[in-house]
Amino acid sequence: MRVAEAVGRGLAGLGVDTVFGVVGSGNFHLTNALVAGGARFVAARHEAGAAVMADAWARTTGRVGVVTVHQGPGLTNAMTGIAEAAKSRTPLLVLAAETPEIRSNFHVDVAALAAAVGAAADRVYSPASALADARRAYATALGRRTVVLALPLNVQGADCEPESVTAVRKAYPVAPSGEAVAALAGVLRGARRPVFVAGRGARGQRAVLERLADACGALLATSAVAKGLFRGNPWNLDVSGGFATPLAAELIRGADVIVGWGCSLNMWTMRHGKLIGPQATVAQVDDDPAALGAHRAIHLGVPGDVAETATAVAAALAEDGPRGEAGAGTVCVRYEGPGYRSEELRERIAGQGRWRDVPFGDESGGGRIDPRALSIALDDLLPAERTVAVDSGNFMGYPSMFWSVPDEAGFCFTQAFQAIGLGLASAIGAAVARPDRLAVAALGDGGALMGVSELETVARLGLPMAVVVYDDEAYGAEVHHFGPDGDPLDVVRFPPADIAAIGRGFGFDGVTVREVADLTPVRDWLAGARERPLLIDAKVTSEHGSWWLEEAFRGH
Ligand SMILES: Cc1ncc(C[n+]2csc(CCOP(=O)(O)OP(=O)(O)O)c2C)c(N)n1
Numbered sequence: 325m326r327v328a329e330a331v332g333r334g335l336a337g338l339g340v341d342t343v344f345g346v347v348g349s350g351n352f353h354l355t356n357a358l359v360a361g362g363a364r365f366v367a368a369r370h371e372a373g374a375a376v377m378a379d380a381w382a383r384t385t386g387r388v389g390v391v392t393v394h395q396g397p398g399l400t401n402a403m404t405g406i407a408e409a410a411k412s413r414t415p416l417l418v419l420a421a422e423t424p425e426i427r428s429n430f431h432v433d434v435a436a437l438a439a440a441v442g443a444a445a446d447r448v449y450s451p452a453s454a455l456a457d458a459r460r461a462y463a464t465a466l467g468r469r470t471v472v473l474a475l476p477l478n479v480q481g482a483d484c485e486p487e488s489v490t491a492v493r494k495a496y497p498v499a500p501s502g503e504a505v506a507a508l509a510g511v512l513r514g515a516r517r518p519v520f521v522a523g524r525g526a527r528g529q530r531a532v533l534e535r536l537a538d539a540c541g542a543l544l545a546t547s548a549v550a551k552g553l554f555r556g557n558p559w560n561l562d563v564s565g566g567f568a569t570p571l572a573a574e575l576i577r578g579a580d581v582i583v584g585w586g587c588s589l590n591m592w593t594m595r596h597g598k599l600i601g602p603q604a605t606v607a608q609v610d611d612d613p614a615a616l617g618a619h620r621a622i623h624l625g626v627p628g629d630v631a632e633t634a635t636a637v638a639a640a641l642a643e644d645g646p647r648g649e650a651g652a653g654t655v656c657v658r659y660e661g662p663g664y665r666s667e668e669l670r671e672r673i674a675g676q677g678r679w680r681d682v683p684f685g686d687e688s689g690g691g692r693i694d695p696r697a698l699s700i701a702l703d704d705l706l707p708a709e710r711t712v713a714v715d716s717g718n719f720m721g722y723p724s725m726f727w728s729v730p731d732e733a734g735f736c737f738t739q740a741f742q743a744i745g746l747g748l749a750s751a752i753g754a755a756v757a758r759p760d761r762l763a764v765a766a767l768g769d770g771g772a773l774m775g776v777s778e779l780e781t782v783a784r785l786g787l788p789m790a791v792v793v794y795d796d797e798a799y800g801a802e803v804h805h806f807g808p809d810g811d812p813l814d815v816v817r818f819p820p821a822d823i824a825a826i827g828r829g830f831g832f833d834g835v836t837v838r839e840v841a842d843l844t845p846v847r848d849w850l851a852g853a854r855e856r857p858l859l860i861d862a863k864v865t866s867e868h869g870s871w872w873l874e875e876a877f878r879g880h
């Protein structure tokens with residue numbers, strides 16, 4: 325058996341059942357072997373799209389995503405998606421064909437490309453080691469790494485002995501030390517207004533975090549990538565950071581203890597530190613010790629798995645006895661109150677906890693719809709069981725802030741690299757992962773046209789997806805960035821494009837929306853069989869930039 329076939333079948337044997345990619349001669353046999361081994365192959369139209377689909381699929385399922393690309397340009401085309409995945413610590417295995425001939429026109433330095441964007445580089449070295457090499461790369465990916473596995477063409481074509489598959493297991497979670505658990509329990513015992521901010525590393529850990537939050541009276545928030553984690557909890561403040569509601573920002577700023585759970589507490593999540601009051605004690609829990617304090621000074625860093633740490637700290641607090649009864653010998657007597665929680669606060673969160681509850685002046689008119697009015701109307705129309713994927717740009721806060729999602733798996737935010745043009749592919753990967761939910765892609769006109777080739781993928785796969793384009797006929801982020809300085813803006817403005825017609829050309833139902841009343845066909849589509857995907861070209865107002873964008877530019 326040739327190495328290409330053995331590796332493909334071997335990976336399928338490890339449980340790889342979904343593979344994204346674009347096939348050329350260098351990954352043809354490998355891809356067919358994966359299919360022969362039982363995997364579903366999802367063909368993208370551009371490698372950046374393929375990599376992002378695999379990334380989004382991995383985020384949505386919590387499993388290792390796999391993408392396969394042709395040598396040379398296949399890999400370079402995929403690099404933006406690989407960079408996004410690497411920066412997000414997505415478990416992703418990139419199967420990259422490699423031409424070993426240094427004089428070949430296809431030759432690129434695969435390992436250097438991987439390293440340049442923070443991905444791990446590995447290689448299938450020889451026919452004898454091929455399966456072990458593939459297993460090792462898969463195991464590295466399982467440890468939340470993006471791995472580029474180079475598959476040299478000469479090794480792929482060589483014969484090897486097929487080998488039975490050995491399962492690869494995830495490493496055991498990092499247990500926190502007893503000392504660190506006691507320290508965090510001590511901080512929470514003394515907390516009067518604790519707030520938990522859960523990040524990517526806390527996805528899937530709702531129950532343990534809620535238990536601990538109940539024990540110490542903490543309010544709950546997430547970073548943008550974990551939006552939805554605490555959906556429906558009466559103490560949920562939703563997203564912390566640029567997207568935070570005025571109420572959430574006020575309450576987080578008022579916290580005396582902030583605990584980041586699997587959350588880097590970076591400039592986005594903490595608004596450059598402005599969400600941290602001068603009185604706040606900041607603690608951070610992360611299974612990667614290098615992440616502790618990496619973005620800002622912290623008072624306490626706990627190296628440990630989120631679930632293990634939360635469980636151990638909750639047990640330590642439980643030893644104090646029920647609320648109001650500090651255990652004998654306990655020095656701190658704080659553990660009697662409801663922490664930050666009160667009936668008054670519960671009511672405020674219920675009444676003002678969502679962006680759509682915050683009053684605004686609707687600026688719709690003159691054939692353009694206010695993106696806030698559009699977003700609220702769509703939030704009402706779209707089914708609750710949805711997966712939302714958001715591209716980058718000035719518009720991105722509207723869907724992120726005004727739309728609810730059913731849980732953290734229902735929000736796919738591929739924004740670590742802040743590349744535009746990835747949102748549609750994110751929605752495709754998430755849609756493949758969760759066919760039970762309606763995938764909704766929110767794009768700007770710039771990102772939509774950059775990633776336009778994947779509209780064909782949506783139609784070909786028969787995904788019942790809704791694509792919403794916030795169309796301001798511009799690179800709005802740049803218009804609003806430079807407009808106030810009086811700079812010429814012609815280079816970032818475009819003539820009107822009929823994106824609904826473009827969608828129809830790809831096999832979508834296309835709707836142009838200029839006011840809320842134009843959404844009737846959307847209601848009909850949602851109520852119908854959804855046989856074709858839907859593209860909504862919303863001609864939005866763009867008088868001024870979004871408030872979160874101003875914040876974001878401070879990070880440039
Ligand atoms: C790949 C890539 N190229 C360029 C940029 C710089 N950039 C950031 S936002 C933006 C404009 C995006 O336009 P659009 O998708 O229409 O969204 P809008 O800002 O208008 O809401 C650009 C060009 C980027 N982030 N990524």
Ligand SMILES: [Mg+2]
Nearest residue numbers: 768769798800
């Ligand atoms: Mg735009």
